[in-house]
Amino acid sequence: MRARSVGIITRIDVKDPKGHIPSMVKKLSYKAKLFLDPVTASLAGTGEATEIDEMYADLILIFGGDGTILRSLQLLPKPTPILGINMGEVGFLTVVDPETALYVIDDVLEGFEVVERARLAVKLNEFELPCAMNEAVIITARPAKISEFKIYVDGKFMEDLRADGVVIATPTGSTAYAMSAGGPIVDPRVDGMIIVPLAPYKLSARPWVVPGNSIVKLELMREEKESMVVVDGQYTSNVKKNDVLTFTRCETPALFVKFGDKFYDLVREKLGR
Ligand SMILES: NC(=O)c1ccc[n+]([C@@H]2O[C@H](COP(=O)([O-])OP(=O)(O)OC[C@H]3O[C@@H](n4cnc5c(N)ncnc54)[C@H](O)[C@@H]3O)[C@@H](O)[C@H]2O)c1
Numbered sequence: 435m436r437a438r439s440v441g442i443i444t445r446i447d448v449k450d451p452k453g454h455i456p457s458m459v460k461k462l463s464y465k466a467k468l469f470l471d472p473v474t475a476s477l478a479g480t481g482e483a484t485e486i487d488e489m490y491a492d493l494i495l496i497f498g499g500d501g502t503i504l505r506s507l508q509l510l511p512k513p514t515p516i517l518g519i520n521m522g523e524v525g526f527l528t529v530v531d532p533e534t535a536l537y538v539i540d541d542v543l544e545g546f547e548v549v550e551r552a553r554l555a556v557k558l559n560e561f562e563l564p565c566a567m568n569e570a571v572i573i574t575a576r577p578a579k580i581s582e583f584k585i586y587v588d589g590k591f592m593e594d595l596r597a598d599g600v601v602i603a604t605p606t607g608s609t610a611y612a613m614s615a616g617g618p619i620v621d622p623r624v625d626g627m628i629i630v631p632l633a634p635y636k637l638s639a640r641p642w643v644v645p646g647n648s649i650v651k652l653e654l655m656r657e658e659k660e661s662m663v664v665v666d667g668q669y670t671s672n673v674k675k676n677d678v679l680t681f682t683r684c685e686t687p688a689l690f691v692k693f694g695d696k697f698y699d700l701v702r703e704k705l706g707r
Pocket residue numbers: 499500501502504523524525526527568569606607608609610611612614615665666667668
């Protein structure tokens with residue numbers, strides 16, 4: 435693919451002492467039509483800004499950490515290839531080092547390949563929530579309270595759990611919250627959905643991996659204990675007894691610019707610390 439228009443999104447509290455972001459804007463302004471989010475426009479000293487939900491571009495550059503990628507994915511108006519430049523702490527999804535970004539972009543503008551990453555569609559009863567790149571977490575609204583729910587896969591009863599909650603993750607999200615909760619690390623090329631109980635009050639409870647095209651349903655059982663569903667740490671909604679959450683594959687995967695095959699290096703280098 436080639437990019438004739440590029441959107442640039444920057445983490446709100448970014449620190450950029452070396453001026454990587456204004457340099458990128460200047461360089462790209464000769465090569466492509468640019469859409470700058472308000473943070474980027476202010477750093478670059480240009481008057482014109484475009485909100486993320488108005489960025490109809492061929493390519494999106496994101497200066498930030500993983501949270502900035504997750505947030506942008508929920509706001510972008512159409513599926514667009516993303517290249518993340520790490521201006522955050524961990525940067526598992528932001529694979530380009532800011533020191534090399536100006537060189538990397540030359541190659542990318544010559545043409546790039548796109549990798550699809552599966553997302554999760556989340557429904558609360560009949561109401562569609564934003565698709566999850568990492569996961570949906572169902573968790574008690576009050577700390578140190580226990581929730582109770584039943585999980586079904588393709589109409590078959592899987593198990594009932596009393597627990598703090600449960601994480602339903604994509605393979606991409608397997609290295610995030612799901613990993614911390616004891617779930618397996620899953621290569622993102624695997625077509626699967628990961629179900630990880632959070633502090634289950636049950637000796638036999640274990641994480642599950644089910645096929646990526648499964649229909650997973652979760653039914654809340656307890657009346658008096660309110661819970662929440664949180665999508666990618668960005669979107670939150672309250673859930674209550676008899677609510678049913680449904681998880682399926684999202685029709686629109688996330689698109690990332692292919693940048694080496696770094697998954698195992700990233701796991702070793704970023705999560706092994
Ligand atoms: N105990 C935990 O591990 C825990 C708790 C809450 C949220 N999270 C994760 O945080 C994400 C939201 O990110 P945020 O930056 O807005 O919140 P945040 O600032 O609280 O950061 C959470 C951390 O998770 C890392 N992370 C996010 N996605 C990742 C991925 N796919 N692989 C590896 N690491 C990843 C981030 O780099 C960051 O260090 C959620 O989707 C959830 O996965 C993790």
